[in-house]
Each structure stands twice: as C-alpha cells, then as structure tokens.
Amino acid sequence: MLEFIFFHPVPSQLFLDWLEQQGVPAQLRQEEENYLIEVPEEIDSNLYNDIEKKYETLLEMNEEIMKAENTDDADYHMAGIAVQLSNGGVSYADIEPKLLGRVMACVSQEEFASIVDSIVTAVENPQGRTYCQRQRDQQD
Numbered sequence: 252m253l254e255f256i257f258f259h260p261v262p263s264q265l266f267l268d269w270l271e272q273q274g275v276p277a278q279l280r281q282e283e284e285n286y287l288i289e290v291p292e293e294i295d296s297n298l299y300n301d302i303e304k305k306y307e308t309l310l311e312m313n314e315e316i317m318k319a320e321n322t323d324d325a326d327y328h329m330a331g332i333a334v335q336l337s338n339g340g341v342s343y344a345d346i347e348p349k350l351l352g353r354v355m356a357c358v359s360q361e362e363f364a365s366i367v368d369s370i371v372t373a374v375e376n377p378q379g380r381t382y383c384q385r386q387r388d389q390q391d
Contacts, residue, residue: 252289259316262309
C-alpha cells in the first residue's frame with residue numbers, strides 16, 4: 252500500500268474525495284494527529300503521476316492551514332514519515348518540510364519508500380563491510 256500523510260482533516264478529506272472520483276480505492280487511518288491515506292500500489296503510471304500532483308497541491312494547503320491555525324508562539328513545523336520496523340513497530344522520522352518536498356519532487360513515493368526501507372534494514376542489521384567487499388567474499 253502507498254501511504255499519503257496529512258496533518259489536518261480538511262485536505263485529507265479533499266484527497267479522499269478526489270481519489271474516489273478517480274476510481275481509486277483508498278482507506279483513511281488516523282494515528283494521533285496524522286491522517287494516513289492508503290491506496291493500492293497497483294496503479295497506472297499516468298494516474299499515479301496525477302495522484303502525486305494532487306497530493307503535493309493538498310499538502311501545500313495542509314501547510315497553509317496548519318500555519319494559519321498555529322497560534323502558539325513556538326512556531327514549529329515539521330513533516331514526518333512513518334518507518335516500518337522489522338519487528339512490526341512503527342517509528343516516525345521528523346523531516347524538515349522543504350527538504351522532504353525537494354526530495355519528493357525528484358523521486359516517486361515508491362522510490363523514496365525503497366530508500367527508507369534500505370536505511371531501516373541497514374540500521375537494524377549493521378554491515379561493517381561495503382557491498383563490493385561482501386560480493387568479493389562470496390565469490391572466493
């Protein structure tokens with residue numbers, strides 16, 4: 252499943268409604284103050300590109316709403332991704348929103364998820380040798 256996260260109910264509902272209009276099955280899951288929308292990975296590439304564009308637009312709306320509603324003097328803002336751990340647990344990684352936006356403008360959500368999964372695997376299963384060194388050892 253592909254996950255799209257929002258931090259306010261309005262853009263998350265707009266995204267759900269838009270997905271329904273496109274005929275894309277989606278599920279909403281709320282975790283604390285996060286609204287996670289899950290869609291199947293088996294999506295036509297053109298439709299997937301449209302979904303990403305719509306998500307980016309609504310994520311900007313989400314940011315504007317959050318800034319407008321932030322009456323706290325702390326003035327903090329952070330994006331986050333849910334990281335699936337091998338033990339089944341979930342950890343949230345905080346990422347500066349502009350940086351995450353730049354990354355997502357260059358790679359697809361699937362590609363980014365693959366990168367994150369690789370990092371999680373490396374942290375949970377440390378390797379002291381590079382990939383090339385391990386490959387050479389297997390050939391010997």
